[in-house]
Amino acid sequence: MGIRWQKPIFKALAIGLFVFIVVGPLSSVVLWSVAIKWYWPHVLPQEIGLAYWKQALGLQRDWAIAAVSIWDAFKNSMIVSIVATVITMALAIPAAYALAKLRLPLKAVFLLLFLMPKVFPQQPIFVNLLPVFTRWGLAGTLPGVMLIHILVCLLFGTWISTSAFKAIPESLEEAARSVGATRWQAFWRILMPLAAPGLLVSTVFVFVTSLTEFTGTFFLGLPFVTTLPMLLYSASGYNMQFASVLALVLLVPSLLFMVLTERIFRPEHLGSLGR
Amino acid sequence: MPQVKLFDVTKRYGKVTAVDRLSLIIEDQEMVTFLGPSGCGKTTTLRCIAGFVVPDAGHIFIGDQDVTNIPPERRDIGFVFQNFALWPHMTVYQNLAFGLRLRKLPKREIKERVHDALALVRMTGLEDRFPRQLSGGQQQRVALARALVLRPRVLLLDEPLSNLDAKLREEMRFEIRELQRQLQITAVYVTHDQAEALVLSDRIVVLNHGRIEQIGTPQEIYQRPASQFVASFIGLCSFMEAHVVESSAERVLMRTEDGLVIETMSKGLSLGQAVTLALRPEFIDVSWTKPENSQNVFQAQLVRFAYLGENLDCWLKVGKWDVRVHLPASRVQKLDQQLWVRLNPEKIIVIPTEGVLL
Numbered sequence: 186m187g188i189r190w191q192k193p194i195f196k197a198l199a200i201g202l203f204v205f206i207v208v209g210p211l212s213s214v215v216l217w218s219v220a221i222k223w224y225w226p227h228v229l230p231q232e233i234g235l236a237y238w239k240q241a242l243g244l245q246r247d248w249a250i251a252a253v254s255i256w257d258a259f260k261n262s263m264i265v266s267i268v269a270t271v272i273t274m275a276l277a278i279p280a281a282y283a284l285a286k287l288r289l290p291l292k293a294v295f296l297l298l299f300l301m302p303k304v305f306p307q308q309p310i311f312v313n314l315l316p317v318f319t320r321w322g323l324a325g326t327l328p329g330v331m332l333i334h335i336l337v338c339l340l341f342g343t344w345i346s347t348s349a350f351k352a353i354p355e356s357l358e359e360a361a362r363s364v365g366a367t368r369w370q371a372f373w374r375i376l377m378p379l380a381a382p383g384l385l386v387s388t389v390f391v392f393v394t395s396l397t398e399f400t401g402t403f404f405l406g407l408p409f410v411t412t413l414p415m416l417l418y419s420a421s422g423y424n425m426q427f428a429s430v431l432a433l434v435l436l437v438p439s440l441l442f443m444v445l446t447e448r449i450f451r452p453e454h455l456g457s458l459g460r
Numbered sequence: 461m462p463q464v465k466l467f468d469v470t471k472r473y474g475k476v477t478a479v480d481r482l483s484l485i486i487e488d489q490e491m492v493t494f495l496g497p498s499g500c501g502k503t504t505t506l507r508c509i510a511g512f513v514v515p516d517a518g519h520i521f522i523g524d525q526d527v528t529n530i531p532p533e534r535r536d537i538g539f540v541f542q543n544f545a546l547w548p549h550m551t552v553y554q555n556l557a558f559g560l561r562l563r564k565l566p567k568r569e570i571k572e573r574v575h576d577a578l579a580l581v582r583m584t585g586l587e588d589r590f591p592r593q594l595s596g597g598q599q600q601r602v603a604l605a606r607a608l609v610l611r612p613r614v615l616l617l618d619e620p621l622s623n624l625d626a627k628l629r630e631e632m633r634f635e636i637r638e639l640q641r642q643l644q645i646t647a648v649y650v651t652h653d654q655a656e657a658l659v660l661s662d663r664i665v666v667l668n669h670g671r672i673e674q675i676g677t678p679q680e681i682y683q684r685p686a687s688q689f690v691a692s693f694i695g696l697c698s699f700m701e702a703h704v705v706e707s708s709a710e711r712v713l714m715r716t717e718d719g720l721v722i723e724t725m726s727k728g729l730s731l732g733q734a735v736t737l738a739l740r741p742e743f744i745d746v747s748w749t750k751p752e753n754s755q756n757v758f759q760a761q762l763v764r765f766a767y768l769g770e771n772l773d774c775w776l777k778v779g780k781w782d783v784r785v786h787l788p789a790s791r792v793q794k795l796d797q798q799l800w801v802r803l804n805p806e807k808i809i810v811i812p813t814e815g816v817l818l
């Protein structure tokens with residue numbers, strides 16, 4: 186009975202919260218990206234225009250406007266994120282399967298090893314990696330940045346993928362075995378299709394994580410590899426317009442992915458690993 | 461000739477011994493039931509036969525083949541799961557065809573065999589449904605068909621009916637038994653439901669703590685339980701502790717510690733031996749007046765009853781012992797009513813209590 190009036194209230198609260206958290210800052214970002222002139226204490230920009238957008242997208246080149254073409258960084262970001270996502274998931278899926286389905290003697294140790302980079306602050310790790318990367322000729326290269334992204338993303342990827350596999354009852358795999366499927370066949374024909382929604386969510390997370398990765402790229406990629414977050418960082422603080430344009434550009438792929446996966450996005454895919 | 465043979469099969473989980481040196485031969489075309497309380501090792505034993513669990517020790521044969529270390533996909537078994545375990549992303553047809561496709565059979569043959577298997581479980585016409593579009597009973601039939609469509613050497617069923625409602629469960633018992641006979645397939649059936657076991661089995665294997673308590677036909681298990689555990693698990697049973705006070709050619713007398721002297725027909729007991737007397741409700745005649753023949757007649761008091769419809773489930777006090785009987789509702793008047801019970805000497809089950817001498 187209580188649910189009848191509670192539900193709409195919950196909904197309204199949820200929507201309000203969503204608007205406040207997401208749309209609020211977002212609208213100011215949108216405003217900033219088109220603001221040519223916006224001085225305190227004005228509530229709205231005094232002058233608006235698409236100059237920063239045009240400059241950022243390489244449609245015009247005006248030295249008076251402090252924005253550079255983002256295409257190189259955009260291209261770098263896309264290449265790095267796509268490759269890093271593919272490789273991360275190629276590693277994360279088998280790892281997740283093993284964690285979820287196999288009885289590994291050292292599972293706990295493995296998990297701990299796995300969580301280490303998240304427990305320690307990342308900066309010292311990256312700083313220490315720099316000489317190693319330099320020795321291997323990876324510092325300041327696209328493959329080097331990809332590698333660091335993979336390291337950063339592997340935890341998320343494996344974590345969420347493990348939940349996807351764990352959500353599948355053991356008996357579904359066993360039923361496949363009982364009718365003659367090998368472990369391999371059961372994996373491809375039963376587990377993968379059933380885990381697909383969760384794995385897709387995992388892929389989105391990995392992609393977005395890589396796309397917005399900053400620290401590792403900063404230490405090991407600059408100055409030769411510039412990605413969108415690098416541009417954003419250097420623009421933020423002194424150039425709100427260009428930073429806002431970048432922020433919105435960064436949002437596009439994420440939003441696209443979200444929309445694509447919204448229908449299969451279910452909370453249980455984020456369930457715990459330790460179950 | 462696919463007998464299933466288990467030799468000293470043992471499986472431990474940490475400190476728990478789920479299956480404890482279990483040996484058993486299941487004959488060709490026989491339907492054997494593993495019966496026992498939850499946690500007694502029924503499922504683990506069945507899963508050892510299926511190959512989902514590798515025993516720590518012992519050997520398992522299907523036919524002449526030692527399958528102990530052979531993975532499940534090469535054992536040629538059919539398995540029916542408690543939760544049905546139909547693949548939710550496949551239609552009924554695809555669920556049944558999956559195993560046939562793995563065997564690379566021609567399309568036409570696959571179609572025929574799926575059709576036949578569905579007809580067998582009376583599910584024709586539901587080929588294109590997804591599992592979530594079926595009722596529990598229908599899902600179970602499809603699961604059964606999926607296990608049978610490959611014509612396995614052995615059919616293994618783990619509490620396949622426990623997720624169905626009572627009425628359906630009763631119907632399905634007969635259907636499964638009928639199918640097993642018709643297909644002449646060797647089958648192992650796991651249940652904790654004694655009624656299911658009695659209806660379904662050629663032989664029942666009663667398990668307790670991973671060990672076999674008794675193997676026998678339903679009649680043997682019911683009429684001659686080998687232990688108090690078996691007697692209490694199958695059918696309604698009341699118990700009295702006693703010891704042998706006379707053992708001659710004519711009669712055997714038992715005496716309970718509160719002084720009831722009970723005559724039985726069991727042979728081969730020695731004087732002073734401790735025994736448990738097991739009494740089924742139907743072995744006990746109840747009268748409301750004192751019978752003339754006073755052999756094995758004792759006074760009793762009605763202490764509790766539960767309404768079962770036509771009959772009442774009654775708890776009587778005989779001496780210090782609780783005795784359960786079923787009485788017609790019309791004849792029971794009130795609690796604390798005085799009654800007389802006669803224990804049929806031919807029917808009383810005498811179970812020697814090991815090791816205790818008085």
Ligand SMILES: Nc1ncnc2c1ncn2[C@@H]1O[C@H](COP(=O)(O)OP(=O)(O)O)[C@@H](O)[C@H]1O
Nearest residue numbers: 473476477478497498499500501502503504505
């Ligand atoms: N995978 C497992 N891990 C740990 N213990 C288990 C496992 N499977 C079964 N057991 C234990 O083994 C015993 C027998 O279990 P099981 O064969 O499932 O019993 P039943 O099917 O008769 O209820 C139980 O004590 C159970 O807790």
Ligand SMILES: [Mg+2]
Nearest residue numbers: 502503504619
């Ligand atoms: Mg069980």
